[in-house]
Amino acid sequence: MDNTIKLYSISELLERNFYIPSYQRGYRWTKQQVEDLLNDIYGFAIKPNKSSKEFYCLQPVVVKPHKWARKHINSNTKNVDGWELVDGQQRLTTLRVLFTYLIKEHLKGDPLKKEYGKDVFKVEYETREDTEHFLNNITENNTETIDYYHISNAYKYIREWFEKQESQRGVREAIINTLVYKHGDVNNPIKGAVQVIWYQIEDGKNPIDTFIRINLGKISLTNSELIKALFLQEVNFGADKNELAKLRQLEIANEWDRIENTLQDDDFWWFLNKGENKKASRIELIFDLIKNVAIKNDPELIYRKNNPVDLDERRKTNPTIEEAIGTDQFATFRFFYQRFDGKIDFSFIKKEWSTITDYFNTFLEWYNNPVWYHYIGFLIYCGESVVDLFDLTHSNTNSKDDITKALINRIKTRFNGVKWAIDENKLPYLDLSYAKAKQKQYIKELLLLLNIQYIIDQSIVKKSDTGKSESKNIIFKFPFKSFKEENWDVEHIDSFTENPLSDKPTQIEWLTTAQSDLEDVEEFRKDFKLSDRIKSFMEDDKSKESFELIQGEIIRIAGEETNDEALKNNIGNLTLLDAETNRSYGNALFPTKRRIIIKKDMNGTFIPIWTKNLFLKYFDLKSGSRTKWNESDIKNYRNIIADKLKDFLPAKP
Numbered sequence: 001m002d003n004t005i006k007l008y009s010i011s012e013l014l015e016r017n018f019y020i021p022s023y024q025r026g027y028r029w030t031k032q033q034v035e036d037l038l039n040d041i042y043g044f045a046i047k048p049n050k051s052s053k054e055f056y057c058l059q060p061v062v063v064k065p066h067k068w069a070r071k072h073i074n075s076n077t078k079n080v081d082g083w084e085l086v087d088g089q090q091r092l093t094t095l096r097v098l099f100t101y102l103i104k105e106h107l108k109g110d111p112l113k114k115e116y117g118k119d120v121f122k123v124e125y126e127t128r129e130d131t132e133h134f135l136n137n138i139t140e141n142n143t144e145t146i147d148y149y150h151i152s153n154a155y156k157y158i159r160e161w162f163e164k165q166e167s168q169r170g171v172r173e174a175i176i177n178t179l180v181y182k183h184g185d186v187n188n189p190i191k192g193a194v195q196v197i198w199y200q201i202e203d204g205k206n207p208i209d210t211f212i213r214i215n216l217g218k219i220s221l222t223n224s225e226l227i228k229a230l231f232l233q234e235v236n237f238g239a240d241k242n243e244l245a246k247l248r249q250l251e252i253a254n255e256w257d258r259i260e261n262t263l264q265d266d267d268f269w270w271f272l273n274k275g276e277n278k279k280a281s282r283i284e285l286i287f288d289l290i291k292n293v294a295i296k297n298d299p300e301l302i303y304r305k306n307n308p309v310d311l312d313e314r315r316k317t318n319p320t321i322e323e324a325i326g327t328d329q330f331a332t333f334r335f336f337y338q339r340f341d342g343k344i345d346f347s348f349i350k351k352e353w354s355t356i357t358d359y360f361n362t363f364l365e366w367y368n369n370p371v372w373y374h375y376i377g378f379l380i381y382c383g384e385s386v387v388d389l390f391d392l393t394h395s396n397t398n399s400k401d402d403i404t405k406a407l408i409n410r411i412k413t414r415f416n417g418v419k420w421a422i423d424e425n426k427l428p429y430l431d432l433s434y435a436k437a438k439q440k441q442y443i444k445e446l447l448l449l450l451n452i453q454y455i456i457d458q459s460i461v462k463k464s465d466t467g468k469s470e471s472k473n474i475i476f477k478f479p480f481k482s483f484k485e486e487n488w489d490v491e492h493i494d495s496f497t498e499n500p501l502s503d504k505p506t507q508i509e510w511l512t513t514a515q516s517d518l519e520d521v522e523e524f525r526k527d528f529k530l531s532d533r534i535k536s537f538m539e540d541d542k543s544k545e546s547f548e549l550i551q552g553e554i555i556r557i558a559g560e561e562t563n564d565e566a567l568k569n570n571i572g573n574l575t576l577l578d579a580e581t582n583r584s585y586g587n588a589l590f591p592t593k594r595r596i597i598i599k600k601d602m603n604g605t606f607i608p609i610w611t612k613n614l615f616l617k618y619f620d621l622k623s624g625s626r627t628k629w630n631e632s633d634i635k636n637y638r639n640i641i642a643d644k645l646k647d648f649l650p651a652k653p
Contacts, residue, residue, distance in 0.1 A: 005229040007057070008198045010095065010179045014118035017082030019066050020089050022126045026147040027093050027154070034157040037094055038175075041194060045174040056178070057337055060197035060226075061088030070124065070132075082122075086201065089123075093135075095179075096123050097154045100138055105162070106172040116180050197226060223288075223332040224281040228256065230340055231349060248346060252353055259283050259360050268367055270481035271377045272386065284332065286359045291335040292387045295321050362390065369400070370459040370477070374452045375407040377480050382414060382445055411449070412648045418442055420653050428652045429635070430642050432571040434490060444490050446645060447576045451610040452478050453644055482606040487579035493614070493637075494573055494590060494629050507547045508538050513592050514554050524557045558589045558628060567631060572638025575611045590615075590629035 044056035066084035069077045085092065099120040103112055113119045125131040128147055135151070140159075142152040165171040178193050231252060263269055263282035270276075272285065279285065295301070298321045304314065315323055325334040339352070366372045376389055392410060393403050421431035432439050432446070455478050511534055518524040530553055537545040567573065588596070594615045601607045613619065617633075619640055642649065 004200045005225050006198045006200075007055075007195045007229050009055070010194045010196070011118070011181070013092075013121045013196070014112070014116075014180065016121045017070075017080050018063075018085045018089075018092060018121060018123045019068055019080075019082055020085055020093075020123065020125045020131075024085075024089060026125070026127075027090065027150045029090050029094055029150070029154055031153075031157045033090075034094060034154050035161055037091070038098075038158065038161050041175055041178055042171060044193070045178040055193045055195045058091060058194065058196045059088070060199050061092060062086040062199045062201060063088075064201050068124075068126075085123075088196070091196075092121070093123055093151070094154055096120065096135055097138065097151060098158055098175075099179075100135060101155060101158045101162075102172060102176050105159075106169070106176060112180075118180075197229065199225075222280050222284060223330060224284040226330070226333040227287055227336050230336060231256075231353065248350075252349070255353070255357065256283065259286070259357075262360075262364070266481050267477070267479070268363075270484055271367060271373065272363060272380065273484075274380055274383060275484065286356055286363075287332050287336065289359060289386055289390065290355065291321075291325075291332050292385075293390060294335070296387055296391075298322070359390070362393065366393070371404055371456055372407065374456050374478055375404070375411060377478065378445075378449055378452050379407070379410060381448065381480065381484065384410070408647060414445065415442065415649055418446075418649055420650070422653070423635075428642075429638055430571055430649075433566065434492075434569040434571075434574055435565070440490065443571050443574055444576070446571065446641065447490065447574065447610070448483075448608075449648065450641055450644060451576070451608040454610050454613075478609075479606060483608070486606070488576055488608075489579065490574050491577040492568065492573055493575055493593070494568060494634070504547075507551075510588070511538060511547075511550070511554075514558075514589055518554070518558060518589070518591065521557060524554070527557070530554075530557075555589065558591065564631070567634055570634065570638060571641060572634040572636075575614055576608050577611065578606070580605075 041056065047054075062085075063083040064086055066082055068080055068082070070080045099112065103109065103120070107115065111119060122132050123135060125147065128134075128145065131147065134142075134148055138152055138155045140152050140156045142148045162168050162171060181193070232249060260281065260283045263285065269282060277285070300318050300320045301322075303309075303318075304311070304320075321335065322331075324338065325331045340348075366376050372393075376393075379389060380386065389410075392406055395406075419431045420428045423429050432443050434440060434443060455476055458476065515534065524530070530550070533545050533550055536543045537547060537550060597607060597612060597615045601612055614637070619637070642652075
């Protein structure tokens, strides 16, 4: 069976048997921890205006079915079916001690079953066979064992806490009723107002491994699993458990699986996330989003921004959502737990579930729209918040065109800082240089957008009669997964020599490759003096030939010579490459780089479409050579970029 999570009231734990294995440490709760638990339970008990279905939830207990032999004081044994308590023993033991106190002081020694229909649950330690007996007969200041010492101290802390209360009997009454009665229904001892998250680990799993994982902070409990327990608890669907209720419960469970399975599609998942985002359950993305949208639009937060307030005082009476739920790993669960706030009926569940499916369907709509997929995917990659994008698409509901325009404008704002310059012919060009640190991010994002816009243009056709855009039947999606999984960066197209080749083996490798890739270039093939110089450098260790001079001559023949470093660093001489290709690419000549790109593409390596077509020189049909990249190519390319991305750039001067 799979791991299961449920919400159980303390009433439902009565008469159960719990077994504390030897691998766990003994009972160690401090006075502060005991008092915190009492304060929380009592605070909930006296909470005004709470719903009859509202409950207070304790932290998870992790259990596994277990059988053992119980030894009694008279040495008789009895086989017991119960639960191995993998985690949560400190809380349950404290509750057990609390029951002992309440039975003694409030019920005057009468068994719990007499008035409440069930006996208290039992807690037994593998290392202390008589612990259950001691829990029924606790004596303070007991030093017989270290466990008894701490348990007896807990009893003392509980007694002292009650003695500090103005009306001990009234407080005891409120606490015990909160523990074992459903609030507002004292005739029904089945459901209590205090509940625990019950996490039953899968049969066959090693409980010791689970215990270690929990205590190393690697517990497999996730926000989504806990939220699922909230949604699918039986009380949500009616106490009668009729067929309709079962169908309603099954419907949500099936939709849950459908959403999770869809999000398991890596192409879909990577589109929605800037990075890998290793969530154990991917549906949690939706829950996080709902929480973050609520935090962003929190009325209390908005009020504080618009009004001068005493924050310390304000937090006591009007906490923000984030202040109420915290910021740890279980904040999302607490958000939904508070959202439920005892509203246990199917109409509420249906409404909440509808919100979740609405968010999911929005994601699907993004993914299936060729324009939105690319623009939203681009913005997410650039670090834009999914929360903001969700709000953006939901606030522009008049038409799909309105949403598209809003996305274009959002992208355009990213490039407000891009500047134009004027060339020697008094024509404007993009003044973006890789040598300027502040412009590197602009360049990388624009090159990515260039690839994306090219794909959009290939996927959309405009009808000449109406001017409206329509999607083609075959749509190629930019593979955000491949792009994000690999370390992609900006690289020079020509033979940029910022990192000179300093050792001879590397220099020889460069020359060998250049010879091979320039064998069809007539000027190089017929330059016998250069051939002799190359041979001398490669074969004669005493050769006085300078590598730098030979390299410079080869670069000139290849048509890549220029002394204008500013032009070399301009966006017109830059493209996107993955780290692996870049390592093999180095300071190679254009024909070498071209060959590497083509080979990798043929072998199935992801090459961005614009990068590939650039090296194939698809955008320069007038060129006399497909194996050269020179000054005119750089200028032509930067003009193409500016024209292709004109809708996203500041107006030309």
